[in-house]
Amino acid sequence: MDKFSRNERYLIINADDLGMCHSSNEAIFKLFEDGFISSSTLMTPCPWVKEVAKYYRSHPDIDIGVHLTFTSEWKYYKWGPVTKNKIVDSLITEEGYFPERSEDVELRANREDVREEIKNQIDLAVKLGISPSHLDNHMGSLYGLTFGNSFLDIIFEFCQRYNFPFRLPKILDEEMKQGLPEAAISNYEKMIDIADQNGIKLIDHLISYSFSLEDGEDYTSFKERVISILRNLKPGINELYIHPGLNTEELKAINPHWEKRYMEFKLYQDEKLWKVLQEEGIKLIRWKDLRG
Template sequence: MNVAQALGYSADDRLFIVNADDYGLCHSTNTGIQKLLIDGVISSATLMMPCSWAREAALWSARHAHMDVGVHFTFTSEWDMMKWGPVNRHGAIDTLVTHEGYFPKDVKSFERQADPEQVRGELEAQVRMAITLGVGLTHADNHMGSLYGLQTGRHFLNETLDVCAKYGLPFRLPRNLLLENGQVAPAELAEQARKHAEAADAKGVVVLDYLLGLPFRSEGNDTFDMYKSQMIALLGNLHAGVSEIIIHPSFVTDELRAFHDAPARRGMELELFRDPDIQETIRKESLIPVRWRQLRDLQRGLMIP
C-alpha cells in the first residue's frame, strides 16, 4: 500500500501539496506567506528557525494552529547582506560555521566540513526552538538541499531521518526522483532516491512520492506569464501519488530588495496559485489537494505499538 492509499485515496489519484519555503526569512516574506495561508492558497509553509524573523513567524503560527507549518532545516546562509548561524546553544557547532560564525554560503562547503553529530545537534535544536515557541509542527524539509549530498555525495539523511522519527515528522524526501522538466531521473540517481526512501520507511518516517518546483535558475528576463506557463505544465504532468510543489513567495519591499538578488521573482510566486488559469488547471486535471498534517497523522498513527 502506498501513501496515497494509506490516506484513503486510490493508487491512481494525483495528490498535491503546495509548500511555501523560507518562512521566517524576513518580515516581508512572513506577511506574504501568512496571507496565502489565511486565504487557503497554499497548503503549508516551513520555518527557517535560524533567521532573525523566525520568532515572528513562529508566534503567528502558534496562534493559528490549524495552519500546517513545518521546520525548514537550515545549514546554509546564501545572501551576502543578511546572514544567520546555528541555533544550538548547548553543543559543538564549529564544523557548521565559517570563521565569521555564520553558516556557509553554499551547499558544497557545508557538505565538506560538517560533522554528522553536530548536524544532528543542530537539527534537534531547530525543532526544539519551534516547539518551544508553540508551533505544532506538521513536517520537515531542507533549505537548499544541504542534507541530501547533492554536491559531493556526502549526505546527512541518517541524522535527519532519526530526528524526524523522534519528533514524529514526515520529511521532504521524494521516493521517485524527477528532473526539472518533470521527466524521470537517470537510473543511477533514481536508485539512490529509492534507497533513501527505503531508509525512511525503515525508520517509520513518511515521505513523498515526488518533489517539484519551478527551475531555480533565473534567466534575468523572467515574467509572470512565463512562470505561470511553467506551473501549468508542471501541474498537467503530475504523476499518481503524493507530489509536493515548492514555491518561495514574498511581498516585494525595500526590505526584500536590500538583500535578495531576484525579489521580483518572489513577488510573482506570491501570485501564482491565486491565478484563475492555474486554479482552472487544478480543477481540469482533477488534482486533489492534501496536507502535510495528514501525512504527519499517518506517521504518528503507524508509530503506535
C-alpha cells in the first residue's frame, strides 16, 4: 500500500453522478465546500456537465474523476454517447440513448466502440478544463457482473496511460459474491491480478448500501446504519460511494428514489457522522492520494 499503513483505516467518500442534473451538482458542490466528501465522479455524457466545469475553474483543488457512463437508467431523462467522430451503434438503443440496464451493455457493446467512448469521455472532461483524479464506472456496466463479459481490460489501458486509480476492490467479500456467476468472479479475480501486475492503484474494500428507501427506513435508521458501517470498517483503503441530491422538483421528476438522495445529502453534513470518524481514528483521503 506504499505510503498507507496496512493497519490503519482509510476512507474515500465519493459522490457519484456529478453532472447528472442541477440538483445533484448543487448538493455535491455544497458537500465539497463544507469538507464532507473527499471526491466525486463526473458523468460527462449528462446535460449538466458544463456547470461542473464552471465550478471546477474556481475550485481547481477538488478531486473529480470520470464516472464512465454507458447506461441511461431514468425513464424520462436520457443521455447517450459523447462520441461524435465515429458511429458507436453497439452502445445505443434505437432512440439513440444508452440502454437502461447494465446487462444490455454486456450483451450488445462492441469492444472498439467501448474503447472509443471511454477515450472520448475522458477527453471531454479534459477539454472542459478538468484534470481527472481517477476512473470508475456508472452502474458497473463494464464489470461483466451479469454474464462475465467484462471490459475492465480496456479501462485498464487508460488507467495505465494516465496513471488513474480505479474503483475495483481487491477484496470481494462473500456478500458481494452472492448472485454473481462463476464467470464473473473468475474474470474479476483475473483483473485484480492484471491491475497489480501493471501498477494500477485499486482500493481494498468497496462499501455501499441500498440507493432506494428500504421498508420502514427513515433518516434516523439510515444514519445508524451508516454509523455501523463506519465503525466496522476494515483496515486498508475503503471507498464509500454516495449519491446526494437536493430536495427539488427537478430531482423528483427524474428519480423515483429522490428521498434517499436527499437523506444522503443531509447525512454527510451530520456532525454525529464526523464525530464517529474521529472516535474510530478513520483517516479521510482522496483519490489523488493514491496516485503518488
